[in-house]
Every structure is written in structure tokens, then in C-alpha cells.
Amino acid sequence: MSVVRLWVALALAKATYRGLRLLGRNASNLPGWLALHVCPDFLELIAKPELVVCVTGTNGKTTVTNMIADVLVGQGYSVSTNRLGSNIAPGIASSLTNAVSWSGKPNKDACVLEVDERASRLILPYVRPTYLVVTNLFRDSLKRNAHPDYIFDVLDTYTPDDTRLVLNGDDLCSSRLGERAGNPRVFFGIESMAGDRTDSINLVSDYSTCPRCHTGLAYDHLRYHHIGRAHCPACGFASQDCDYVVERVESDATSFTVAHDGATHTYPLVSTVTFNIYNQLAVIATLTEIGLDPARVEAGLSILAVVDSRLGRTQVGDVTVVQAMSKGQSCVSTSRTLDFVTHEPGRKVVVLAMDDWYDRKTSVEYIGWIYDADFEFLADPDVVQVIACGPRCYDYEVRLLLAGVPHERIQCCESEADAHTRILTAGMDSVYILYDTSTYDVAMSMKARILSTLEGAAR
Amino acid sequence: MKIEVLYPEVCCLYGDKANWLYLQRCLPDAEVIRTALTDTPRFAAEDVDLIYIGSMSEASQELLIDLLWPYRDRLREIMDAGRTTILLTGNALELFGTFIRREDGTRKEGLGLLPLHAVRQAPTRFNSLIMGDADGTTVVGYTSRFSHAYPDADLPGLVTVQMGVGLNPDTRIEGIHSGRLYATYILGPLLIANPDVTKRLLAELGAPDDLPFEAETYRAYEKKLAEMRRPGLALD
Numbered sequence A: 001m002s003v004v005r006l007w008v009a010l011a012l013a014k015a016t017y018r019g020l021r022l023l024g025r026n027a028s029n030l031p032g033w034l035a036l037h038v039c040p041d042f043l044e045l046i047a048k049p050e051l052v053v054c055v056t057g058t059n060g061k062t063t064v065t066n067m068i069a070d071v072l073v074g075q076g077y078s079v080s081t082n083r084l085g086s087n088i089a090p091g092i093a094s095s096l097t098n099a100v101s102w103s104g105k106p107n108k109d110a111c112v113l114e115v116d117e118r119a120s121r122l123i124l125p126y127v128r129p130t131y132l133v134v135t136n137l138f139r140d141s142l143k144r145n146a147h148p149d150y151i152f153d154v155l156d157t158y159t160p161d162d163t164r165l166v167l168n169g170d171d172l173c174s175s176r177l178g179e180r181a182g183n184p185r186v187f188f189g190i191e192s193m194a195g196d197r198t199d200s201i202n203l204v205s206d207y208s209t210c211p212r213c214h215t216g217l218a219y220d221h222l223r224y225h226h227i228g229r230a231h232c233p234a235c236g237f238a239s240q241d242c243d244y245v246v247e248r249v250e251s252d253a254t255s256f257t258v259a260h261d262g263a264t265h266t267y268p269l270v271s272t273v274t275f276n277i278y279n280q281l282a283v284i285a286t287l288t289e290i291g292l293d294p295a296r297v298e299a300g301l302s303i304l305a306v307v308d309s310r311l312g313r314t315q316v317g318d319v320t321v322v323q324a325m326s327k328g329q330s331c332v333s334t335s336r337t338l339d340f341v342t343h344e345p346g347r348k349v350v351v352l353a354m355d356d357w358y359d360r361k362t363s364v365e366y367i368g369w370i371y372d373a374d375f376e377f378l379a380d381p382d383v384v385q386v387i388a389c390g391p392r393c394y395d396y397e398v399r400l401l402l403a404g405v406p407h408e409r410i411q412c413c414e415s416e417a418d419a420h421t422r423i424l425t426a427g428m429d430s431v432y433i434l435y436d437t438s439t440y441d442v443a444m445s446m447k448a449r450i451l452s453t454l455e456g457a458a459r
Numbered sequence B: 001m002k003i004e005v006l007y008p009e010v011c012c013l014y015g016d017k018a019n020w021l022y023l024q025r026c027l028p029d030a031e032v033i034r035t036a037l038t039d040t041p042r043f044a045a046e047d048v049d050l051i052y053i054g055s056m057s058e059a060s061q062e063l064l065i066d067l068l069w070p071y072r073d074r075l076r077e078i079m080d081a082g083r084t085t086i087l088l089t090g091n092a093l094e095l096f097g098t099f100i101r102r103e104d105g106t107r108k109e110g111l112g113l114l115p116l117h118a119v120r121q122a123p124t125r126f127n128s129l130i131m132g133d134a135d136g137t138t139v140v141g142y143t144s145r146f147s148h149a150y151p152d153a154d155l156p157g158l159v160t161v162q163m164g165v166g167l168n169p170d171t172r173i174e175g176i177h178s179g180r181l182y183a184t185y186i187l188g189p190l191l192i193a194n195p196d197v198t199k200r201l202l203a204e205l206g207a208p209d210d211l212p213f214e215a216e217t218y219r220a221y222e223k224k225l226a227e228m229r230r231p232g233l234a235l236d
């Protein structure tokens, strides 16, 4: 019976895919959705290519998925991915459909799948990936993801015991995945970087105590939040030894050397943002584990340019206006952006436009997350003005005042449409507009208004 | 003035840390004691003026019950003596109950200081805005949790909910106010979001009730209150 159901589901999914493509429509979710509707155990029953790589984690999973898939394709593999589809069950089912023929036989060399960390419990036990890459685990939206311990438990419980794990050895949370079940594991990490510290400067620093004896951990070095290397002064617990190690990254580096298995190899560095260095390291470790030799990995990477979609720059006279994605309701993503913006050279105006677009229409956004985000960075004297926008602007004002931003530098705008009337027109080198995925359009029209205000002032 | 923050390394989820950092701003002369997981609590041997515990993971809840287990009688004595304010936010209130029922049906025995028990239901997450009355003051807040609490006996509530959920979906009673113990499922910067509540708390502690950036704090509160009163609001 289940064979018939599977065959019907597959035929329906494939026909839908073909139909949607003929109509020029996005065919990356509906076929999988239909397949799962007809055959609820579709993910388990459908045949898979010999190589299935799943990528999950709080940040960087899209970048890592795309890079792994692109390098494999560049090296001659036929690959199915959910690049255009969702990272929950329907998107995964669609990608698996594209990796088999009408008769259900695998016709691709590999599937490379981005998997939502929370939805992983409905995917990993059935897809049974050859490799699972976990970029990191951080606090994210409390409504959906609760806390990183919860996501850790979901992944640890639902990852098959024989899946090979590629883990960030510098993440004191996700590096402990698979420990209990004894999964085969490899770790990647960065030995030292320009800017390393041994004390935390972030409000959120989870995993600061020993998982065995609860003593406060001593950091050998710390990058941000809980990313770094630590040991317990009481019981000897320490961060994982890494199999793929970058010895040192300078802030102006264009390449980096990875030590693995007694040999070293130098790769082009596609981005110097620390997050992206970790992403690239995850890609190198995974591809090497798959069996690509370092020269092929290097060749594959050298033709990739990481398009940093978070940033768009426009010059008006002497002022650069930059839009920077800063995921709302995510304290870690926002802290990373605030850190980055504050440490850019020159005097800047920072416009906050992260108020959730849907919540403002139908609800009142829970704003407590801003007390886990490091707005203290904005107390820097080079931040000459902060404009808080949206219905929660007065909450941001209180947060900024408590963070030490002087009163006279703060402006509140209940509507983003008014921000250009409050902005300074002189005395700064750049303007940063921080927006959420849901406020992209709002931020873009705000940027246009700000640009014309600054153009008027420059004339 | 002594403020004891219990186990801030783990009881710091969802912006709750802001509550004690804010109290520190309100009471610049107070001694803030941050008791680590490996420390003996200060309240064990001497009176403190305020004990605070914030939101934590479910695993941390079970660890905290074990850590506080030897001090159950002392905590009972402190609650009865009425010289110490105890403030519990988020799921910290569940530690003080009789037990927590896990998803698999097993139980973790609680400290037994309040007649209520909690029932976890992960992966189902309950999210809700809360607005309600606490002794003539309108309290605004948010809860996001895997569990509900069920009173085993009549319990004096902290907030009568006008919008949102109480301790569980079948009650309008949110939180517990017993003597000088204030416990609420509301998480995050409760004291910053509710200036009237903070003023009362400071008065109970015998401190001046001036708030840092008082005008701006009230403006944010009033704006949120007006939005919360819009009809047909989505609560989650």
C-alpha cells in the first residue's frame, strides 16, 4: 500500500513540478507539499542519492548550504538543493523529488539541504543524512525557538546515530551534539584571530559554566557570546580539539591556512567577517570529509564570491548610506550588527528600523529581546545620532538611555516615513539603516527619502 | 540594601537580566550579590532585602531545584518572616511548586513552598501578550513558555488578567502574590516595562521611588498600554 502511495505522491510531485516550471512559477515547495499530503512518510520512503548533506544551525546555514552545493556542482557533481525552497518538510520533499527519476531511482549524485533547526525533528530521522553540518547554536526568536538548550535537545534527539557530524569546535553549545549517541564527528575551529579577548563584553553569554561541574569556565579566548575556547578550572573539561584548524586570521587577511591531518592548505578568504570565516571553514571541512582533495576544494572556492546581501551602500556627497540586515527579535544577530556598525571607521548615524512589520499590524511586538542585545555599543562617541523608528520607538529610547547613549543624540519616529526629517545633514561620514527581513521595503523607501534629504543638503 | 541575584549565569533568558540590572540603576547604593551555581546563597546565613530569580531552560530548572533543595526550610522561614522581597519571573515560579510534570509523565519534585504544580508540554509553545490589574495598577507583559501552572489550593494571584492567559488557560489569575513574594510568568524586562510596579517595589524596600529616565519610561508604558487596548489584537 505504502509503495502505491509513494508512487502516486512522486508522480503528482513531479507532474506539479513540471507544470509549474512550464508556467514559469516557483516550483520549490508545492510539489513537496502535495507529496507529503498524499504520502505522509514520503521523506522516509523516497530513495535518496548516495550523498545527502544537511546543514542546520542558528546563523549561516543558507550561506554554507549554497557554498557546498556550488562547489560540488563546480567539481562535476549533479546536485539537488532547496536553495529556492523552504527549509522545512515541503521544501525538503521537493528537493528529494528532484533527485530521483519518475520511476523513483536516484538520478543525482547528491542532495544538499538546508534544514530549519526547529523543524529538524520532522526531517532528520527520515532523510537520514550522510553528513549533518551544524554552523552554531545561539539564542533566536524566543516565541519559536525558546532557547538554545531546547534546539540542542531537538537536534541531539532526532539526528540518526550513524550520521556523520561536522561541528563548530569553537561553539560551546553545538560542539556537544552527538556526544551521547556516539556519532562520528569532526570539528573545525580558529586558533587565534585579531581582536580575541578573554572576557565577555556581550550581555548574552550562554554556556559560561562547565557542563560537568557548573564552575564558571575560563576562556582561553572569546570572540562573541559563547564562541571561543574555554576550559574548566575545576574539573578539566575543555573545548573540543579541532580536526580542521585555522592557526591565525589577521583582520586584513585575503587567505587562510587550514591544518588538517598533519598537512596544511591555503584557501582564498571570501569574506573577513568572522561569521563568514566560520561558514567557509564549515564548507572546507565538509567537502574534505566528502572526499574532495584540498586542491579541488580550493578551486571550487576560488570561483565563489560571497555576495553579502546584508549590506547595500550608496554614496551621497561625502556621506555613505548603508542598509544592513539585522534580524529583529534576535538578540545575537542584532548584537553582531551593532558591533560591526559601531566599529566601522568614521562618525555615523544609526537608524533602527527592526520593528516587526506583521506584529505592528495585528499585535504589539514583545520588545524585551532588546535587553539581550548589546545596544551599549551605540554609546560610542562616534555614533553621533540614533533614530529609533516604528511603534516601539519609545521602548528603544529607554533601552538606548539605559545603554548610555546621551539623550540629545536620540530621535524617535513612530513612522519610518519621517526618519528623513530628523536626520542630521552634516557632521557624519555614514548612515546605517538597520532593518529586519519583514521591514525591507519600509527600509528601502526610508533610504530613498534619506538620500534625497542628504542630496538637498549637499547642494 | 542587599539584592541577591540567584544563578545569573543560567537564569538570564529572554531579557530577564534587565530586571536586576535596572534595580541596580534604581538603587545605586545597594550591594548586588550575584550568586553563582557553585556558591552558597547569601540568604542562607544572613537576611537579604531582595532575592531575584529569572527565566531559565528546563534543564536549569531541575538543576536549581537540586541546588536550592538544602535551603527549603530557610526559604520557608524567609517567606514567613516577611523581611525579604522575593521576585520570580518567567518559569522561576515553577521551582517553588510541589512538582513539575515532564512531557514523558515523570515528575521532578519541587521545593514545595507554594501549593501549585507545573505541566510541561514541549514542543508546544505558549505565547501570549498579557494585560491585567495588579492591585489597581495595569500591568503589561508577555509570556512564552512550554508549561502551565495549576494551583493545588487557593492561591492569591498577582495579576487579574484582562487580556491573555493566566497561570494556565483555565484561569484569569496570573502569578502569585503571597506576603512579599511576587511570582509571575511574565518574562523580560518587567520592571522597565511597568514603572508603577517598580515604584511600589522600591517603596516596599524603603527606598526613594525615583526611576532613571522616568518620563521616557512612562511614555513607553503609556504607548504600549494604548496599543494593547486596541480591539481584536492577536495575542501571540
Ligand SMILES: [Zn+2]
Pocket (backbone or CB within 6 Å): A210, A211, A212, A213, A214, A215, A232, A233, A234, A235, A236, A237
Ligand atoms: Zn568542570
